[in-house]
Amino acid sequence: MALSQLHPLDINPQTGEPFLRLPSPNHNIILTPPRNGDEDAILPILNDARVYQWMGSIPTPYLPHHAQSWIATIKQKSDKILEELREEERINPGGPLKIVGDCPVRYLREVQSDGSDVFIGDICIVRSPLENVVDPEERAALVAENNAKPLGDPSICWSFGDYVAVSHHGRGIMSAAMDVVLNLWAIPRMGVRYMKGFAFDGNIPSARVFEKNGFIRRGMVDNGREVRGKPVVFIHLEWRHEEN
Numbered sequence: 210m211a212l213s214q215l216h217p218l219d220i221n222p223q224t225g226e227p228f229l230r231l232p233s234p235n236h237n238i239i240l241t242p243p244r245n246g247d248e249d250a251i252l253p254i255l256n257d258a259r260v261y262q263w264m265g266s267i268p269t270p271y272l273p274h275h276a277q278s279w280i281a282t283i284k285q286k287s288d289k290i291l292e293e294l295r296e297e298e299r300i301n302p303g304g305p306l307k308i309v310g311d312c313p314v315r316y317l318r319e320v321q322s323d324g325s326d327v328f329i330g331d332i333c334i335v336r337s338p339l340e341n342v343v344d345p346e347e348r349a350a351l352v353a354e355n356n357a358k359p360l361g362d363p364s365i366c367w368s369f370g371d372y373v374a375v376s377h378h379g380r381g382i383m384s385a386a387m388d389v390v391l392n393l394w395a396i397p398r399m400g401v402r403y404m405k406g407f408a409f410d411g412n413i414p415s416a417r418v419f420e421k422n423g424f425i426r427r428g429m430v431d432n433g434r435e436v437r438g439k440p441v442v443f444i445h446l447e448w449r450h451e452e453n
């Protein structure tokens with residue numbers, strides 16, 4: 210029997226929302242699309258210095274209007290991928306699984322005993338910012354070239370962005386989430402074959418999460434980047450898909 214275009218997403222029978230579940234012992238953690246109303250939950254996490262100090266791409270302080278425009282943007286992207294897949298199912302029933310440009314489930318939620326859930330983090334997969342390229346003009350040209358490559362091109366370089374609430378650090382959650390997103394969605398549904406990982410020097414947990422998912426350290430990169438007024442140096446890691 211042909212697989213649904215949403216394969217391997219599960220569907221919540223109550224809400225119809227697609228999701229992926231982490232394996233045991235974190236099986237109470239699911240990945241879902243962003244939702245309207247997530248704004249309040251992301252604010253305390255992204256205003257916690259133990260989280261934002263390792264992130265280069267978010268404003269500090271992280272204000273309600275930042276959260277509102279961010280959730281609107283990423284929810285729209287997620288909804289668009291799901292719509293694209295449902296449309297493919299409609300026009301080409303039983304056809305081959307379509308390659309898409311994003312993972313529609315990215316928000317980590319802890320399911321409670323009453324069935325409700327609590328937002329605890331995020332994992333996204335994007336075309337790589339190529340922080341390993343030191344010269345800014347060369348980097349901009351290579352990023353533009355990478356962004357212009359058509360979906361399915363195995364030479365596209367991708368990267369992960371991620372964070373988890375401090376209350377949930379060190380439980381293996383992001384290691385498992387990266388494994389799930391990489392192997393259940395990125396490789397089969399996005400055609401991802403090549404990735405780079407970047408973590409600020411000193412971010413041992415982030416580097417470990419990459420390494421536990423098969424990324425190899427390529428060295429340190431100082432490309433002159435400043436974050437919140439301070440210079441940062443990147444740990445540069447790389448991953449390539451091993452063909453069976």
Ligand SMILES: CC(C)(COP(=O)(O)OP(=O)(O)OC[C@H]1O[C@@H](n2cnc3c(N)ncnc32)[C@H](O)[C@@H]1OP(=O)(O)O)[C@@H](O)C(=O)NCCC(=O)NCCS
Nearest residue numbers: 260263371372373378379380381382383384408414415417
């Ligand atoms: C990076 C982050 C997402 C990891 O999430 P997590 O769910 O806590 O990660 P995990 O529990 O799956 O794995 C963390 C690993 O780092 C290890 N680790 C944590 N602190 C460590 C330390 N000080 N020294 C050595 N190893 C350490 C853990 O032991 C674990 O490795 P192990 O399974 O081999 O023991 C989380 O720490 C975070 O949100 N940090 C702030 C934001 C951030 O850094 N985002 C990434 C930006 S690149």
